[in-house]
Amino acid sequence: MLFFHRPFFSTSKEAACFRKKLQKYAASWLIAATAFLVYIEPVKAKSPPEKTAPTDNNKSFSMAPLDNWFDLGVEWPDLNKTDSSSETVTSPDNGLSTASNKKQNSPIAVAAQKKSSVSESNLGYHYTVKIIGLPPREHIWQTSFNGLSTLYSTRRKRANIAQIRRRIRDDSENLTALLQAGGYYDASVESQLTPIIEKHKIVIQFSVKAGQLYRFADIKINGLEKEDTPKLGLQKIYPLHKDDPVDQGAIISADQQLEKELGHQGFPFAQLSPPDVVVDHQTHSGSLVMNVDTGKPQKFGEIILNSNGQALDTHHLNEIARFHPGTPYDSVLIDDLRRAVVQTSLVSTIQLKPVADPNHPNVTNIVVTTEKAPLHTIAGTVGYGNGEGVRSDVSWTHRNMIKPEGAVTFSGTLGTRDQGVGASLRQGNKGARDRILSSSLSVVHTKRRAYDARTATLSGRFERETNIIWQKKWVWSVGGQFIASDERDNGYYSYGAGHHQYLIAALPGELGYDSSDNLLNPTKGVRISAHASPEISFLHKTVPYIRTQIDASGYQPLGHNIVLAGRVRMGSIVGSDSSDLAPSRRYYVGGGGSVRGFSYQAIGHLNQNREPLGGSSLAEFSIETRFRFGDLGLVPFLDAGNLYTSTLPQMSGLRLGTGLGLRYYTSFGPMRVDLGTPLHRRPGENRIGVYVSLGQAF
Structure with a gap:
């Protein structure tokens, strides 16, 4: 071994000379080592291979399988087992089908395979799946298969050949099991994989041979012939009968239905044994035997x-x-x-x-x-309407402040035309099921084109209410109101009407019928309601009168996602001229809940300043077609209506508004945005009206 000690040089010239010699020696050593390695490598290649198999010092782990890699999607191969895959790969060049387990051993094939593997590992393949030969009701089979299929759930991601083959095997088994569960017990499935190289895509095809549908030759339910249960007729209630398909899903559903019916008939502790189903492949039929212990009626x-x-x-x-x-x-x-x-x-x-x-x-x-449950709720809403402006509401509720079910709510309103505060008490199931007793106190400031009112209202109401969870056909309500209001009559102000104070007592009542299928998004059925409110106005003048209104709407499906809807409203004030009433108690027409395309209260008689005067009767009509596309919908509509000074609506001079609405369907109901315009627009009327709310227009 050589040791180099750091020399001490007196001049930089001597140091440079030493560095050159050192570099020369290092290069010589490197060339010599390389030549030696090149010389001994051929010698190793010429050595004969060892005839004995290599040994593993750790005998207990010599055959242990390798662990699976996370998210690889392919099991490690068993080196002691030959590939028995049955799928077929079709050559894209000549269309010939070759078994996927045939080995290609030529050097060119090996090189091509290595090249393909590199490309595949970098990119993978997109694929499409199609199934041919499904039994009748193909769309139902296809939907059921999609719910089980790995190929379908991962169809948007690229995958390599090994992953795709694994998924094909799994889905072939799933499809076969699905068909057999549906009564096709001789079903078989063959798969074919066709690569399209130029598109870097694979087409996967499953060919189904369903065979004959197995049907029940005999069904026997033991235990329903007891002396205390003959009147039940549960043998007839059991939904499976002779010649029905031997469908495992139908069998499970039938068991659940029988158990539910036993509970309905008064047997909560009935015991059902698992159904014994025997399939005969010779006759393509099946038999079912089930034992039932109903117990005693309770x-x-x-x-x-x-x-x-x-x-x-x-x-x-x-x-x-x-x-x-x-x-x-x-x-x-x-x-x-x-x-x-x-x-x-x-x-x-x-x-x-x-x-x-x-x-x-x-x-x-x-x-x-x-x-x-948590008993406190904070809620808020924001809305906008032509003539009503922007409005926001916020509320705080304690749902059980006065037990039982005594909900106390404090609310506030802030908007361009509405401001106010209020408090209410709502007692649910008061004295009986579905009975609601409520009372409220509110102070509000309301600015409309027709009037400007500052109002305090004390009200009480007893009703049978409908709701989303338990929608009812018949509803009713009775109540009382006491109203103190200071109002400016904008319509008659030019004629000297000005501000007036009103004290009003009212006894409103309502009766309604609803056969629709949904409160917020009805698609079929009708709704009819009648409202009447005997009232008397005090203070500067005593005026008795009755406000009445009838609303009716109908819904007719025209297709899977198309609904035709129509609405009619008639209103009348009997006993007094509208000019003797408080402006807030008159009828008005126009706006999002009335005739769309017009501003709020914009239809009817106007003064010279184009301010509404209000009326004693009204008539409104609406028709619209609701198209739904998934979570979105389009609603073209046509509305008509007018306001009259007579006691009964005259049905003349109807104003028309039309437009298009957009719907966004949520889990609790549709969000509505309607754009409307008046037909035969008059000077001063807006071209476009915008209306935003929750739920359909009617």
């Missing part, structure tokens, strides 16, 4: 509350329930109670469990277990 006992936080008490639950002790047991009434408790918004979770009464035979108590 009656309702007590409601037992097991609540965390006591959001509700037992007495109130008995008021909500539509059953009482001694009523024959019915699981439908249990579901009804569950929905009613959810509607209170006082619980976050609820469980209702039938439990046999240990002291009374054939009596079932209902144990209600709940978790209390």
Whole structure:
């Protein structure tokens, strides 16, 4: 070994000379080492290979498989097992089909394969999947397959050949199992993979041979022939019959339906054995045998509350329930109670469990277990309408301040034409199911084209209310109002009307019928409501009168995503001329909830300053076609209406507005934006009206 010690040089010239010699020696050593390696490598190549297999010192792990790599999507190959893949690869050049497990051993093929592997690993392939030969109702089979398919769920991502082949094998098995579960027990599936090199794409095709559909030759339900259950006719209720397909999904659904029907008929503790299904491949048929133990018919006992936080008490639950002790047991009434408790918004979770009464035979108590929900809510809304301007509302609610179900709300309104504050109390299920008792106090300032009013209102209302969870066909309400208002009549101000103070007492009532299928987005059915409010105005002049209004709307589906909707409204004030009434109690026409295309209150008689005078009767009509495209929709519409000074609407001089609406459908209802314009527009009228709100126009 050589050691170099750092020399000490007296001059820089000597140091430079030393560095040159050192570089020369290093280069010589490098050339010599390279030549030696080149010389000994051929010698190693000529040496004969060892005949003995290499050994592994760690015998216990010599055959251990390698771990799977995360997200590779392909299992490590078993080197002791030959490839038995059955998919076929079609050559893009000559269309010949070759088995995918044939080996290509030529040097050119190996080189091409290496090149392809490099390209494939960098880019991968896009692919398309098609299925041919599906049984009838192909779209249903296709939808079911898509829900199981790995190829479908990853179709937007590139994949290499190994990953694609693995997915093909899995999906072939899934498709075969799906067909067999649907009654095609002889079904087979073949797959074919066709690469399109120039497009860097692969076409995958599944060819289905469904075979014959297996049908039930015999169905037997044991245990429904007891003496105390012949009237039930459950043998007839069971939805599967002879000659029906041996469909596993239908069998599961039938079991659930039978169990539900047993609960409906008064047997909450019925036991159903797993159905025994036997398939005969010779006759292409099947048989089903199931044993049922119904137990004894039960009656309702007590409601037992097991609540965390006591959001509700037992007495109130008995008021909500539509059953009482001694009523024959019915699981439908249990579901009804569950929905009613959810509607209170006082619980976050609820469980209702039938439990046999240990002291009374054939009596079932209902144990209600709940978790209390957060009781405070802060809400806000923002809206805009022509003639109404921008308006924002905010509210704070305690949903159970006065137990039970006594919700107290404080609210505020701020807008370009509306300002105000209010407080309300709403008591749900008051004294009986679906009865709402509410009271409110509000102070508001309202500016409209027709009037400017500062109003304080005290009101009470008792009603049967409909809601999204439990939509009702019949609703009604009765109530009372006491109103103190200072109002400026803009329409008659030019004639000396000016400011007036009003004290008004009213007894409003309403009756409504609703057969539509959805509160916020109806697609079929009708709605009809009639409103009447006897009122008397005091202070500077005593004026008795009755405000009446009838609304009707209908909805007719024209296709899968097309609905034709129409609306009619008629209103009349009986007993007094409109000029003797407070401006806020008159009728007005125009705006987003009336005739779109016009500003709020813009239709009807106007003074010389184009300010509305209001009227004693009105007539409005609307028709629109609702087209839906996924979460979006378009709604062309035509509205018509007019305001009259007579007691009854004259149906003359109808003003027309038309336009187009945009809908965005959410889980709770559609968001609405309508753009309208008046037909035969008059001087001073806006060209475009914009209306934004939640829900359809009607």
